[in-house]
Amino acid sequence: MIDINEIKKIIPHRYPMLLVDKIVESDDDSRIVGIKNVTLNEPFFQGHFPDFPVMPGVLIIEAMAQVACILALKVMKKEGHPSVLFTGIDKAKFRKPVTPGDTLKMELMKTKQRGELFRFEGKAFVEDALAAQCELQAVLGK
Numbered sequence: 001m002i003d004i005n006e007i008k009k010i011i012p013h014r015y016p017m018l019l020v021d022k023i024v025e026s027d028d029d030s031r032i033v034g035i036k037n038v039t040l041n042e043p044f045f046q047g048h049f050p051d052f053p054v055m056p057g058v059l060i061i062e063a064m065a066q067v068a069c070i071l072a073l074k075v076m077k078k079e080g081h082p083s084v085l086f087t088g089i090d091k092a093k094f095r096k097p098v099t100p101g102d103t104l105k106m107e108l109m110k111t112k113q114r115g116e117l118f119r120f121e122g123k124a125f126v127e128d129a130l131a132a133q134c135e136l137q138a139v140l141g142k
Contacts, residue, residue, distance in 0.1 A: 007020055007021075007022070010070050011073065017062070020035070020036055020067055021035050021036055023067070023070060028071075028075070029075060029110070032071040032074075033105065034063070034066070034108075035106075036106070038101065039100055039101075042055070055099070057132065060131065063124070064122040064134065065122075065138070067108050068118070068122065068136055069084040071108060072110075075110070082141060083140075083141030087117075091133070092133070093133050094131070095132060096126060096132075097131075104126060106123070106125075109122075117137070118138050119137050120136045122135070
């Protein structure tokens with residue numbers, strides 16, 4: 001397991017854009033599972049939407065991207081590298097709203113790697129229900 005303090009050593013994201021609270025599984029090669037505890041205190045809930053707070057889909061994708069970033073940096077043994085840049089997001093689908101009180105579990109699988117270029121398949125769950133899914137492509141930044 002990787003806690004928030006270790007995550008901050010691996011990726012450069014910080015509040016309010018750090019969207020991963022912990023890593024609960026990782027084989028350091030092809031699969032990783034991260035957790036985001038969604039609370040009403042998230043700054044985006046002030047405007048999205050005050051009477052029906054829903055985590056924006058783009059931030060669910062960003063949270064999955066951050067989990068994928070952790071795996072990519074571990075694979076390349078470059079923890080603390082300044083950035084992993086996402087070059088593509090494909091087949092994004094949103095299946096279930098994510099609301100305050102939910103625990104978002106993100107499962108990322110590396111499907112392809114060519115040097116510092118990575119491709120991932122991502123799924124985000126609330127309990128056992130699929131909330132979102134996508135394919136992500138990323139490269140280590142210069």
